[in-house]
Amino acid sequence: xxxxxxxxxxxxxxxxxxxxxxAIGRTPVLLPLLEIAPLADQSALRAAMRELxxxxxxxxxxxxxxxxAMALVSAWPRQxxxxxxxEGSRAALAKHGLTEANATILGPQDPTRSDSENLLQTLDxxxxxxxxxxxxxGETGRxxxxxxxxxxxAALTIVPAYRRSVPALxxxxxxxxxxxxxxxxxxxxxxxxxxxxxxxxxxxxxHELVVKMQQQHVIVPHARIADAARALGLARITxxxxxxxxxxxxxxxxx
Numbered sequence: 612x613x614x615x616x617x618x619x620x621x622x623x624x625x626x627x628x629x630x631x632x633x634a635i636g637r638t639p640v641l642l643p644l645l646e647i648a649p650l651a652d653q654s655a656l657r658a659a660m661r662e663l664x665x666x667x668x669x670x671x672x673x674x675x676x677x678x679x680a681m682a683l684v685s686a687w688p689r690q691x692x693x694x695x696x697x698e699g700s701r702a703a704l705a706k707h708g709l710t711e712a713n714a715t716i717l718g719p720q721d722p723t724r725s726d727s728e729n730l731l732q733t734l735d736x737x738x739x740x741x742x743x744x745x746x747x748x749g750e751t752g753r754x755x756x757x758x759x760x761x762x763x764x765a766a767l768t769i770v771p772a773y774r775r776s777v778p779a780l781x782x783x784x785x786x787x788x789x790x791x792x793x794x795x796x797x798x799x800x801x802x803x804x805x806x807x808x809x810x811x812x813x814x815x816x817x818h819e820l821v822v823k824m825q826q827q828h829v830i831v832p833h834a835r836i837a838d839a840a841r842a843l844g845l846a847r848i849t850x851x852x853x854x855x856x857x858x859x860x861x862x863x864x865x866x
Contacts, residue, residue: 616862617791617798619644619805624674624699628799628855635863640796642787644805647675648774650750655770656683659745663688667742668717668765670694670730670756674703676747679772681707692717696730697832698854699801719853726835727756740764750774777808780815788816792823797865799830799858803839810843830861 615638618625622643632639650656660683663669669691671677677700687693692715695701704716719729736759744765746757749772760767778784800806806829813820825844830851831837837850851857 615640615796668692669745672748677703731759736763
């Protein structure tokens with residue numbers, strides 16, 4: 612059995628998964644590969660939240676986007692639908708008191724493809740023609756969702772809510788990576804950006820570490836992350852679909 616389970620989520624989103632991994636008898640190692648920081652200027656987000664009543668749909672690209680927006684909202688307007696990409700975002704909404712019982716929450720039907728493409732296929736885009744739609748996302752992000760809403764004739768607004776960045780390579784981080792790659796482990800990777808950032812860090816250290824990482828087993832929730840993993844030379848990939856329970860089931864199958 613692999614020695615550890617490397618959890619690469621941002622620190623603020625990792626605690627529940629760390630506890631769950633320990634509860635099934637595995638050894639979790641938290642290695643955040645993305646740092647999330649609020650934007651210094653939140654004026655655009657504040658303005659959008661003041662106008663919530665005017666939107667037909669608000670699409671959140673991540674739990675980070677939800678947390679940033681909900682910090683500025685006292686009560687969500689019942690008539691405004693929410694669109695999310697995965698189970699992590701649904702859990703984030705629930706943390707803020709929004710569930711299927713009191714809100715219209717829309718998301719991809721295929722749990723293995725919790726991405727913009729599948730979300731757009733799931734939504735009734737024709738019903739959004741001429742209506743206001745808001746996307747809350749990071750400072751940078753894919754344009755596909757925005758392009759889909761614009762093509763459908765929606766009046767689209769995009770607001771940034773946070774900044775993502777790969778951590779800087781420090782001596783301590785380098786030592787941690789060398790230690791983890793000295794033995795086989797299971798790696799939970801929940802972001803293509805984080806995976807590419809990891810390989811960037813390893814290239815700065817030693818090409819031999821890149822080869823060792825390519826030999827590790829990775830568990831990913833989305834097909835797009837699996838595609839990124841294959842492009843980086845990883846061959847041992849388990850695709851689970853969205854939701855921590857599926858990630859845990861994949862780990863348990865290896866005990």
